[in-house]
Amino acid sequence: MSAIASTVLTLVLFATYLGIGALAHDTHFSLGWVLASTLFVWAGPAQIILISTLGSGATVVQAAIAVTVSAIRLFPMVVSVLPLVRSPETKRRQLILATHFIAVTLWVESFRLLPQVPRGRRIAFTHGLGCGLVSVCLVANVIGYTLAANLPQLFGAAILLLTPLAFLLSTARNCRQLADILALGLGLALYPLVSRLHTGVDILISGISAGTIAFAVHRWRERA
Numbered sequence: 001m002s003a004i005a006s007t008v009l010t011l012v013l014f015a016t017y018l019g020i021g022a023l024a025h026d027t028h029f030s031l032g033w034v035l036a037s038t039l040f041v042w043a044g045p046a047q048i049i050l051i052s053t054l055g056s057g058a059t060v061v062q063a064a065i066a067v068t069v070s071a072i073r074l075f076p077m078v079v080s081v082l083p084l085v086r087s088p089e090t091k092r093r094q095l096i097l098a099t100h101f102i103a104v105t106l107w108v109e110s111f112r113l114l115p116q117v118p119r120g121r122r123i124a125f126t127h128g129l130g131c132g133l134v135s136v137c138l139v140a141n142v143i144g145y146t147l148a149a150n151l152p153q154l155f156g157a158a159i160l161l162l163t164p165l166a167f168l169l170s171t172a173r174n175c176r177q178l179a180d181i182l183a184l185g186l187g188l189a190l191y192p193l194v195s196r197l198h199t200g201v202d203i204l205i206s207g208i209s210a211g212t213i214a215f216a217v218h219r220w221r222e223r224a
Contacts, residue, residue, distance in 0.1 A: 004132040007112075009105045016044050017137040021144025023048065027055030031145050038137050043103050046070045077107040084114045085122045094123055101130025108171065179218035186210035 004010050017038065024034035029051065037047050046067045053063040081102050086095060102110075106129060117125045175181045187210035194209075195202040 004129065004136065007105075007109055009108065010133065010136055013044075013105055013133060014136055014140045017140035018144035018147075020044060020047055020051070021141040021146075022148040023051055024141075025145045025148035027051055029055070031142065034141050034145060035138055038141055039134065041067065042100065042134060043071065043074065074103060077104070078102045081107055081110045081114075084110055085126055087119050087122075090123065098123055098126040098130070101126060101134070105133060106130055177218070178221070179214045182217055183211050183214035186213055 020038070021031075021034055024031075024037075034047075034051075037050060041047050041050065049066050049070050050063055053066050054060070058066075078099055082095060082099070085098055106126070109129065110126070113129070114122055114125070172184060175184060187207050190206040190210055191202060194206045197205075199205060
């Protein structure tokens, strides 16, 4: 519980899932449905995509494809966190729940908190952190869904905007090496230029380009 209370991202998640609960209400989904989506999807952007696509009349297959594509961004996070969590004695089945919990919030906080936890207790710590964050979001869903009729539309949109801003600031705070700072800085600098190309995947292009350049600089500095 102390780990959940120690990060501002908990408040950001709470505000975000207030908005998701309100969005589900406005698109005529049931409270049970939105709670199930939080429990099983556990990714704010993916849930917004799921609700908005189904709410606009898309088929379940189309919504599933859209959510799956958005979830690809989580693969590198899982790959980077699992080595911190597992030990040589860890069995694969012990990582299933921990893998499910790895979204942006847990990914950011893992690099801050896991080095302080003994390796043998890291899976249990990840389970506790993940369950705590999910519980906060379920409560926020209920409140947001209940208050949806009284939430101005602009306020709901502003709440959802808090998520990318908070993750950006948290990522900047966790930058330790030159490669981290370079990747983040280049990504922010390249995005306005790439967005002029109107490709539809502007963030992906700027992110991959910035990360590749930062990695190349890192390798060059290691060899020098």
